[in-house]
Amino acid sequence: MLDEVAVKRYVVPLREGGSLPGLVEAEDLASYVMKFTGAGQGRKTLVAEVVCGRLARALGFRVPELVALDLDPVIGLGEPDPEVQGLIKASGGTNLGMRYLSGALGFDPLAYGVDPLEAGRVVWFDALINNVDRSWRNPNMLVWHGDLWLIDHGASMIWHHNWRGAPAWADKPYDASDHALARYAPDIAAAAAELAPRVTEAMLAEAVADVPDVWLTDEPGFDSPDAVRRAYVETLHARVATIHERIALPEGGADQARPSAPGWLTPGAGR
Template identity: 60%
Template sequence: MLPDVVATRYVTPLREGGSLPGIVEAENLGTYVVKFRGAGQGPKALVAEVISGELARRLGLPVPELVVVELDPVVARAEPDEEVQELIKASAGANLGMDYLPGSLGYDPVAHPVDAELASRVLVFDAFVENVDRSWRNPNLLIWHGDLWLIDHGATLYFHHNWPRAAAVVHRPYKWDDHVLKPYATALPSARDFVVPQLTGEVLDDVLALVPDEWLAEFDFDSPSAARSAYREHLLARAAAPDAWVPA
């Protein structure tokens, strides 16, 4: 299971994107960027964050620690913004937290060249999970202590927004023309050889087990186990057809 922490103080909203994440302090003295289940994107964005983020970690890609943040709406009592108050009230219970990287910088492809192998592995990973949010306009990459970090995977796995059509898009090619790391991703064959063999049922089972049941129980399936089986089936089918989606 992901670590479970209890929020003790809502610090400030991050006015980036449509989900209005916020910085929250927890009882373990950690500080986290929290995505709220009550946001417009709903629990599916949190499910995508866990599956894709933890899969990236198992592929050796740098992702900040993910936790489940238990939220009592009382933490919003000192927040003057009514929109934030309503969001927190709608998000009681389990939310998704990502370790806050203080002093990190947004990624600049000109100022921060990336090793070819790392850039290529990130691109192949993004192709597998169909990440539409790694463009030069919105890289969702940070530089922290000189290293590259991957953040914000809520827009991945977008097949799960239309399960009746999920099987039809297993072989969907990945559009990577505007991927922010494309200029540096010159080692795609070796990255493919590294990433694809690791996309196994065992690894997916490990990752899917980390998704809280209550997020999976809120949509589409009769039980969390049925939801996990559907994700597993789709992702294994995609992993078995790399010629369809690995950029070349």
């Protein structure tokens, strides 16, 4: 399971997308980007972050450390923004924290090169989890100490919003024409040969085991959190063997425009 730490201080809202994450300090003296259970996207965003983040780490990708953050809503009483105060009030209990990478820079294809093997690994992984949120417009990647880090997987595994249709997702293609790394001639075949054999049911079971029960309880159509976990394992494992055959890359490379940096990297975000 995820390590559990209590939130000590709410620092600042990070106005990135619609979820309104916040930068917090915890009792372990570390800083985290916290995603709230009370946000509009709901708890499934947090489930996706944990499952995909744990799976990414098991496959050797760099992903910020994940923890379960225990939030006492009283911490938000001094927050002047009523939207933020309402979000904190609605999110008492277990939330998700991602270790804050101080000094990290948003991935910029004009300043940072990625070799075809690494690009292929990332594209293949995103195809497996059906990540629709790593485009050149919003790469959701950071460069920290010279290395590439993957962040923000909350929009992945779209099938878990409609479990009855989940089995059909095993055969669906993945459109990588807008992917942030499409311009680097990703070697999908090499990535599949390396990574697919490693994504076993046991590896997937370990990844989903880290999701707190409270985020899986009362899921329609399931009688227990463990039953939901099995559904994640079965759906992901069904995609592994042949997903590389259904990745659609653009002809002639992707658009060359610069991506935008995550909101928490903008000047003043850490104050």
